[in-house]
Amino acid sequence: MRVFVSRKIPEPGLEILKKHFDVDVYEGDSPISRKELLVRAKGCDGILPLLTDKIDSEIMDITGIKAIANYAVGYDNVDVQAATERKIPLTNTPGVLTDATADLTFALILAISRRIVESDKYLRAGKWKGWDPMLLLGGDFVNRTIGIIGMGRIGKAVARRAKGFGMNIIYVDHEQQSDIEKEVDAKKVTFSECLQNSDYLTLHIPHTSETHQLIGIKELKQMKPSAYLINTSRGKVINEEELITALAKRIIAGAGLDVFFDEPEINPELVKLDNVVIVPHIGSASLETRTNMAIIAAENLVEALTGKKPKNIVNPEIYYK
Ligand code: DGY
Numbered sequence: 001m002r003v004f005v006s007r008k009i010p011e012p013g014l015e016i017l018k019k020h021f022d023v024d025v026y027e028g029d030s031p032i033s034r035k036e037l038l039v040r041a042k043g044c045d046g047i048l049p050l051l052t053d054k055i056d057s058e059i060m061d062i063t064g065i066k067a068i069a070n071y072a073v074g075y076d077n078v079d080v081q082a083a084t085e086r087k088i089p090l091t092n093t094p095g096v097l098t099d100a101t102a103d104l105t106f107a108l109i110l111a112i113s114r115r116i117v118e119s120d121k122y123l124r125a126g127k128w129k130g131w132d133p134m135l136l137l138g139g140d141f142v143n144r145t146i147g148i149i150g151m152g153r154i155g156k157a158v159a160r161r162a163k164g165f166g167m168n169i170i171y172v173d174h175e176q177q178s179d180i181e182k183e184v185d186a187k188k189v190t191f192s193e194c195l196q197n198s199d200y201l202t203l204h205i206p207h208t209s210e211t212h213q214l215i216g217i218k219e220l221k222q223m224k225p226s227a228y229l230i231n232t233s234r235g236k237v238i239n240e241e242e243l244i245t246a247l248a249k250r251i252i253a254g255a256g257l258d259v260f261f262d263e264p265e266i267n268p269e270l271v272k273l274d275n276v277v278i279v280p281h282i283g284s285a286s287l288e289t290r291t292n293m294a295i296i297a298a299e300n301l302v303e304a305l306t307g308k309k310p311k312n313i314v315n316p317e318i319y320y321k
Contacts, residue, residue, distance in 0.1 A: 001045040001305055006032050006053050009071060010287075013048075013294025020302050021045070038062055046301045049077070052263070057082035067304035069297045072284075073097055074234060075314055076207040084315040091300035091312045095153065096292040097284035102157030104283045105232045108256025109146075109200055111277045112228050113139040118274060139199070139226070139253070142166035147198030149214075150205035150233070151177040151186070158202060159184045170194055195222040200230060207234035217242040220251050228254045232283045235260040244269045247276055258283050 003017055005025045017023045024040060026032045031052035032040070038059065041047050046067040049055055055068055055078040068090045070078060075092050083090045111117055115138045122128065122136065146162045148155045151173040159169050163184040170189045171177070180186050195201065201223060205211045215229070216239035223229070229252060231238055240261040246252055247270075254275035260266055263281060270276060284290060296312065303310040309319050 002043065003046040003048065003301060003305070004041040004044045005048045006037060006041075007050050007071075009048070009297070010291040010294040012291055013298040016295060016298035016302065017048070020306070034059075041065060046305050048297050048301055051075075051077050053077060055079065055083075057086075060086055060088060067091075067301055069301035069304065069310075070314075071293055071297045074206055076234060076236075080315055084318055087318045089304040089310060089318060090314040091297070091304060091310045092314055093293045093296045093300075094312060096296055097289050098153045098157045100286045100289040101154050101232055101283040102161055104258060104279075104285075105154075105158050105202055105204075105230055106161045108230050108232065108258065108277055108279070109141075109202070109228065112230075112254045112256040112275075113141070113200070117277050139228070143168065144199040145170060145197050147171065147189075147194040147201045148186075149191075149194065149201065149203045151175075151180060151188075152204060154232075155202075155204040156180045158204065159186050167200075170197060192222060195219055196224070198227055199224065200228050202230040203233045203237055205233055205237055207236045211237045213237065213239040215239065215243070217246060217251075220246040223252050225250065225252065227252050228256065230256045232258040235263060240267055240270070244273070247273050250275070 002022045005023060007026055014023060014025065026040060037053060041063040044063060044065055047065045048069045048071055051072040051074060057079055060082055066088060068078060068083060068088060070092050073092050073094045075090060078090055080090060115136045119136050143166060145168040148158055148171040151171040155171065159180050162169050169184055169186040171186050172189065172191050172194045176188055214237050220243065243255065244267060247255060256277045258279050259281055270278065284293065300310040300312050
């Protein structure tokens with residue numbers, strides 16, 4: 001059997017694949033074009049794509065792939081319904097990137113609130129004249145409230161870190177999450193209560209039709225003017241134009257963003273703002289995490305193509321009789 005890997009991933013994942021399949025890896029240094037993806041994946045049994053590759057019905061039909069092992073926990077780049085209709089197993093990489101993503105969430109919270117990037121630029125620009133009681137003052141964490149939208153694996157890992165910082169924790173989720181409530185004294189609140197009471201509002205939700213542009217100007221206006229918005233989930237859960245307006249008009253104090261509406265395009269107006277910290281979708285970018293993601297994605301593909309139901313199946317209904 002042949003499989004196509006749409007970008008160079010850590011070697012341990014490739015080694016697993018090579019034990020079972022003929023493996024073709026795209027070696028380019030930017031995401032593969034759709035045209036090349038179609039050509040290279042055509043006739044392959046399985047594909048290991050990245051979140052930058054749109055895997056829709058056309059790709060499925062032209063290539064004839066029989067399994068998709070996405071190299072990410074999120075899978076909004078894949079048309080799940082089309083895969084399910086074609087009985088193509090789709091897998092993702094949950095669990096292994098939880099802590100790395102929660103760490104980056106906290107890095108953004110600290111960076112924007114304590115003005116780390118601004119301070120670094122200030123110092124490098126030779127502007128520092130000496131210690132100053134009023135220089136680069138930022139926000140506090142202890143006794144401040146963090147609002148977590150989406151109390152799944154990553155939301156809970158963020159809550160544990162927030163507890164360590166002495167923060168009050170509120171959250172929004174479809175389900176009551178009693179485990180984390182007990183563990184860190186988190187309180188489930190309504191969406192509006194979360195917007196209104198959070199000093200730090202952080203998003204940990206997948207991008208779906210329900211969450212598309214969940215946060216826009218209407219929601220931002222409900223937040224405290226001193227509050228910060230953090231997003232390490234997907235860019236499309238925010239109306240980015242409206243966030244830029246809110247940041248420019250100081251409707252909220254600032255934002256820390258790892259993900260963007262139209263990645264890798266960055267709205268030039270966002271870059272001009274000094275009350276936002278922006279990083280290039282590096283939530284899971286620790287060596288160990290990316291290696292574990294490669295191993296899990298590869299194992300998923302092996303299972304899917306050798307007649308087993310993969311551990312991390314996204315569309316298990318394809319196995320129902
Ligand atoms: C994911 O896995 O969905 C992240 O966005 C990248 O690791």
